[in-house]
Amino acid sequence: MHRVRIAFSKTGLGCFISHTDLPMLFSRAARRAGLKPELTQGFSPHPRLVLAPPLPIGVVGLREPAEFWLASWESEDFAAWRDKMPRGVTLLSAVEVTDPRTPSLTKLCSAASYRIKSETGTDALALAAALGDALRESGGLLASAARGGAVSLAVRGLEKHGPSRLVAILRDAGLAREWSELAITREALGAWDESAGEVVPL
Amino acid sequence: MINEETTRRLWPLLTRVKRPGRYAGGEWGSLPVKEHADVRVCLAFPDTYEVGMSYLGYQILYALIRSLDCADAERAYCPWPDMESEMRRAGVPLGSLESGRPLRGFDVIGVTLQYELCHTNLLTMLDLGGVPLRAEDRGDGDPLVIGGGAGALAPAPLERFFDAFCAGDGEVILPGLLNVLAQMRGASRADKLEAAAKLPGVYVPGLSALPARRQIVTNLDDDFLHRTMITPSSGIIHDRAAVQVFRGCTRGCRFCQAGIIDRPVRERSARSVAEQLRELLSYTGWEEAGLLSLATCDWTPLPELLELLRPILEEANVKLSLPSLRMDGFSVELAAALGGMRRGGLTFAPEAGSARLRRVINKGVSEEDIETALDATFRHGWDRVKLYFMMGLPTETDADLEGITAIAEQAASLARRHKRRGEISVSVAGFVPKAHTPFQWEAQLGIAALRERGRMVKGRVRNRKISLAYHEPEQTYLEGVFARGGSELSAAIEEAWRRGARFDGWTECFDLERWAGVFRDLDIDADAYACRERGADEPLPWEVIDTGVTRAFLARERERAFTEQATPDCRGGDCSACGWERKGGCPQCIA
Numbered sequence: 180m181h182r183v184r185i186a187f188s189k190t191g192l193g194c195f196i197s198h199t200d201l202p203m204l205f206s207r208a209a210r211r212a213g214l215k216p217e218l219t220q221g222f223s224p225h226p227r228l229v230l231a232p233p234l235p236i237g238v239v240g241l242r243e244p245a246e247f248w249l250a251s252w253e254s255e256d257f258a259a260w261r262d263k264m265p266r267g268v269t270l271l272s273a274v275e276v277t278d279p280r281t282p283s284l285t286k287l288c289s290a291a292s293y294r295i296k297s298e299t300g301t302d303a304l305a306l307a308a309a310l311g312d313a314l315r316e317s318g319g320l321l322a323s324a325a326r327g328g329a330v331s332l333a334v335r336g337l338e339k340h341g342p343s344r345l346v347a348i349l350r351d352a353g354l355a356r357e358w359s360e361l362a363i364t365r366e367a368l369g370a371w372d373e374s375a376g377e378v379v380p381l
Numbered sequence: 382m383i384n385e386e387t388t389r390r391l392w393p394l395l396t397r398v399k400r401p402g403r404y405a406g407g408e409w410g411s412l413p414v415k416e417h418a419d420v421r422v423c424l425a426f427p428d429t430y431e432v433g434m435s436y437l438g439y440q441i442l443y444a445l446i447r448s449l450d451c452a453d454a455e456r457a458y459c460p461w462p463d464m465e466s467e468m469r470r471a472g473v474p475l476g477s478l479e480s481g482r483p484l485r486g487f488d489v490i491g492v493t494l495q496y497e498l499c500h501t502n503l504l505t506m507l508d509l510g511g512v513p514l515r516a517e518d519r520g521d522g523d524p525l526v527i528g529g530g531a532g533a534l535a536p537a538p539l540e541r542f543f544d545a546f547c548a549g550d551g552e553v554i555l556p557g558l559l560n561v562l563a564q565m566r567g568a569s570r571a572d573k574l575e576a577a578a579k580l581p582g583v584y585v586p587g588l589s590a591l592p593a594r595r596q597i598v599t600n601l602d603d604d605f606l607h608r609t610m611i612t613p614s615s616g617i618i619h620d621r622a623a624v625q626v627f628r629g630c631t632r633g634c635r636f637c638q639a640g641i642i643d644r645p646v647r648e649r650s651a652r653s654v655a656e657q658l659r660e661l662l663s664y665t666g667w668e669e670a671g672l673l674s675l676a677t678c679d680w681t682p683l684p685e686l687l688e689l690l691r692p693i694l695e696e697a698n699v700k701l702s703l704p705s706l707r708m709d710g711f712s713v714e715l716a717a718a719l720g721g722m723r724r725g726g727l728t729f730a731p732e733a734g735s736a737r738l739r740r741v742i743n744k745g746v747s748e749e750d751i752e753t754a755l756d757a758t759f760r761h762g763w764d765r766v767k768l769y770f771m772m773g774l775p776t777e778t779d780a781d782l783e784g785i786t787a788i789a790e791q792a793a794s795l796a797r798r799h800k801r802r803g804e805i806s807v808s809v810a811g812f813v814p815k816a817h818t819p820f821q822w823e824a825q826l827g828i829a830a831l832r833e834r835g836r837m838v839k840g841r842v843r844n845r846k847i848s849l850a851y852h853e854p855e856q857t858y859l860e861g862v863f864a865r866g867g868s869e870l871s872a873a874i875e876e877a878w879r880r881g882a883r884f885d886g887w888t889e890c891f892d893l894e895r896w897a898g899v900f901r902d903l904d905i906d907a908d909a910y911a912c913r914e915r916g917a918d919e920p921l922p923w924e925v926i927d928t929g930v931t932r933a934f935l936a937r938e939r940e941r942a943f944t945e946q947a948t949p950d951c952r953g954g955d956c957s958a959c960g961w962e963r964k965g966g967c968p969q970c971i972a
Contacts, residue, residue, distance in 0.1 A: 191388050193614075195401035200615040207612060207666035208409070215698065237396045263666070265614050266407030298393070359393035 180217055181252035182276040184284070184381065189240040193267015198233035202226050204268060205247065212259035215250035229284045231368050232291075232337040239364040242271060244381040246284050284381070290321060290371035291337055292378040294364040295345065296329035301354050306330045309352035310345060319344075321371050321378075333378050335371060383407070387481035394467040402615035403430035404464065406478030410611035410665065411456070414480045418453035419563035422446050423477050423487040423524075425510075427494075427502035428886070430458040434611070435619035437673060438493055438530065442551050444607040449556060451563035455479035455487075456611075459502040460509065462883050462890070468509055475509035484510020487524045488562065494532020494539070497863035498856060498886035503542060504878040514875060516544045521570050525562070525577075534595065534642055535816035535923035536584070538863050541871030544570075545577055546584045548926050549596035550628075552605045554582040584926060592927035595642070599966045601628065602653040612665040621669035621702055622661040624654055626686075630675035631952040631969065635743045635942050636732070636774065638815035639675055641935075642928045644959060645967035646952065651682035655689040662697050669700045677704030678712040679952070687719070705730070709750045713757035726765025726804070727758050733774055734784025740945040741776050743938070755792045759799035766792050766805050772834045772851065773812040773826035775942065782834060785809065786841040786849070793846045807849040809838055811857035815864050816923040817930065819938035822915040825861040827908070828854045855893040859885065861911035867922045870910070873899050931960035 185205075189196065196204065206216040206226035218224035227248040234240045249256075252275050261270040295306060303325035310332055314320035319340035321333035334340040342363050349355040367380040383391075383406060395401035414421075424442060426433030433439065439456065446454035455477035460468060468475065474483035484490055490512065492503055504514055512526065513519045519526075525544040528536060533546035547554045557580055565573050578588035582596030598604045610622060629646035630639065658670055674680060694701060701719055706712040708729040716727060733739045736748055758766055770785050789805050796803020811831045814820040826834070835851030842849045863870060877899045884890040900907045915921065917936065924932070934957070941948055949955040951969050961967040 191407070192383060192391065192395070192405040193407060195395050195405045196614050197402055200402060203616075204614050207668070210666035210668070210697070211409070211664065218698070236401060237392075263409070265409040265612075266411075267405060268614070357397070359396040 181249050182246060182281075183249055183252055183273050184244060184246050184276050185273040186242050186244055186271040186381070187240075188242060188269045188271060189234060189238075189267065190269070191267050193265075194234075194237055194239050196268065197236055198230065201230060201245075201268070202228055204265065205245070208263040208265070208270075209247070209249065209260055211263035212256065214252075214256055214260060217248040217250060231284060231288050232341060234365055235342050237358055237363075238342050239362075241364060241366045242368070242380045243365070244284055244288065244368055246276065287370065287381055288337060288368045290333060290335045290378045291340075291368050292366045293332045293334070293342070293345065294329050294366055295332060295349075296362045297355065297360060298362055299355070299360045301360075303328050303330050306349060306354055307332075309354055310348055313348040313352075314340060322376060333371065337368075383479075383481045387476065390471070390473050391481075394464065394471060394473060397467055398464045399461060400615075403458070404460070404478075405614065408478075408611050408614050410609055411479055412447065414455060414482075415453040418451065419566050420452040420488045420559045421482075421486075422452055422454045422489045422491055422559070423457050423482075423484055423510075424454055424491045424493075425457045425484065425503075425506050427459050427492060427499040427506060428496070428884070429461060431617045433458045434613050434617040436493065436495065437623045437625065438551070440610045440623070441605075441607045442491070442555065443611065444609055445552060445555060445605050446559065448605070449559060452559045455482065457484060457506060457510070459499075459506050459884075465505060465509065465883070474511050475506055485512050485523060489559070490524045490526045492526065492528050492543075493530040494528050494536075495530050496886055497532070497860045498891075500539065500863065500874045501878040501882040501885055503539075504875065505883060507542070515541050517541075519544070519570065523570070525570070525573065527558075531638060531642060533584070534926045534928060535864065535866075536586075536926075537868045537922040538866035538870035538874065540586045540868050541875070544574060544585065546586075546593075546926075547582055548584055548593050548928075549582045550598045552598050553596045554580070557581075558583060586925075591925050593925060594927045595929055597645075597647070597929070597966060598628075599647065601625070601647050601649045606653070606657050608657065608660050609664050610661055610667075612667060619671065620667075621671045622658065622665050622667040622699075623671045623673050624658050624661065625649075625673045626654055626677060626680045626683075627674045631679070631950050632676060632745065633743050633938070633948050633950065633957065634732070635741070635819040635938055636771070636812060636815075638818050641817050641930050641959075643675065644928070644930055645961045646969060647966075648681055648968070651686035651689055654682075654686055655693065658690065659693050662693070662699055668698065669702055670694070671702045672704055674704070676707060678707045678715060683715070703727070706754075708746045708754045710753040710757050713754050713761065717757070717761040726763050726767060728767040728769070729754060730769035731788060732769065732771055733777075733781060734770060734786075734788060735781045737945060738774060738777060738781040738784070740947055741942045742774060743942070743948055745947060745950065751788060752791065752795070755795045756799075759796045759801045759803065762801070764796075764802040764804060766796075766803075768792070768805065768807045770807065770809045771812045772809050772838065773831050775820060775823050777834075779837070782838050783841065785838055786847075789842070789847045789849070790844060793844050796846070803846050805844075805847045807842075807847060809835060809849065809851040811835075811852055811854050813857060813861045813864055816921070817926075817928050817935070819935045819942060821865065821921065821923075821935065822917065822919075822939065824914040825858075825911045827912050828858050831857060853888065856886070856888070856891055858911055859891075859893065859896055862907045863910075865921075865923070866910045869903075869905060872903055873905055873907075876903060929959075929961050929964055934959045
């Protein structure tokens, strides 16, 4: 059995495909490409895989990781798999994990970077300040800056500081009323590189 | 492909609605629109995405229309009320999933009419798509709105909204119709409709010669077969690769509209089905496959197909979903031989509780068949059984209804004997007499009487292993009004829609009071459609369509129902002279 780590993006209206639909979506594309996803044992078998912490509906993901277990794997399978994906969810890379000591995906994803822009013209500096203050207090802040009219944000504690939390912070601060007023992009998921000051994607 | 502008307009709406994935499109198999096409068709399904994507007919027609040089196909589904109100507030029109092109920008809107309680959704779609609701208000620049499916064979209640109806198999009607429309590109609406009215199987109200004759594909293997399917990116109801193995049904159940309007039986060969399924599985990546028909266990080459399929399914790790089972030992043995899919249980439809009433409706299932089927089910290790019945059937008495719980008890006791858990779930639906069937003249039972019977049956359940639910009779009533309705009902549909009727087939949306108010205000006697027995010589509104089965046959079958006489399955060679024996195309009669 081959453990294959993939990176994918969710863009355009593809952002509205639910996290829970992704396993089937990837596994059907893999089957179209002639690959055989391994199935879990048990009462109701489903494809064996690990997804990153969920990207809420309506959030763009530029480089999301996941891992699949496949019956066979050659490097050229990547192109075949990529070409069988539906629009909106794009396979960016697929590489076999050969070292059995490689930790699980969940362990490797400890930080995320986001780009957050107000659709109603709220100043990015105000957004950055509100997010910075709240996240610093709960220990989630790695970096926060206003750049080109948007906030660039790096956080740790992904379950606790996901996009829903970010929206809640801005709502509490009176800077946004609902999701539709914010364009949120998760740019990377991975480990925080302190010296470079950025999240290194898996 | 949806452009950036459409994406930008839809985006904020989709952040606010339930299940936004149903509006996202982009699925595998949904192809980029053709740059040039003389006839752009939008296949509009008047229910949610999850229901519409489960409908094999549109998968076939999408592939068929795409295969024509002159035409292109795109799809649209009815937005749920939350999305509808967001669209209205933002001024976003209903467009196709493929390009976002608003419905008014198409040449043809094709609407399948599968269920009477979807009628108001059709109006939602037309209105949101910028198409005038009434055919008479449409101009040369507006699309032709064309209906198909079972509802097109009894179209009177919908005539106000449609320019034309297709009676019969789309594979034989659509290529000719779309070619004519392509050649007449730029012609006036009136000229196009006049030309369409001359085509076989096309019914243009007021223009077509009557009756319009239903058209059929005579050899399914040799006709158009879909080799691709659109594979959804989010969960739908029937989430599997599907192939139809035959059309029609020879059993002759007297309540069943499909069994009459899909005649004659046309079987496909095992080889052709296996080949098609192999291609579909490889194209779609689906992990489950289904064999569709009105009664797949009746399909002659089924054992041969299972042999051919075994290596294909094993190789691709694909499960075969169980077809609906006849209630006999053969079907259960077949299901057991299929292996896999063992979880869950089996579903049967005895339809009526007593052998007498089953003779009335010509459901040829004996008490012995029922016992054999249930016994085999639990012997093979299944734990659950689902049983479908109807109430309100012609001649029904309390004794027939008591038979329903008796069969459920019998199932529970057989489960005990085989030491299975034996969870028996029983569903009882109110009987709706349908057009073009032997019961088309019957009075439907009213709401109060149906509720009383439902309560009576439910009240008789004493066993904790049995759960019984009966359909709420209000929806059954409205279904009955439209199933045999006349053209004055168009006004009621339009008015109910204006008063907010949406998704009437969904219990959470349905409101009979609203409809009752409309009927009252428009002075329409809805009971006269649902609950009135028709005179034997009364002209019936749906006789504008000739399904191929004669009125004389239906009348004869009605007589036989009341004298409790069975009519044998004609697959065995016993022709019951339904009308197809004189039209050609019936393989039973040729043999």
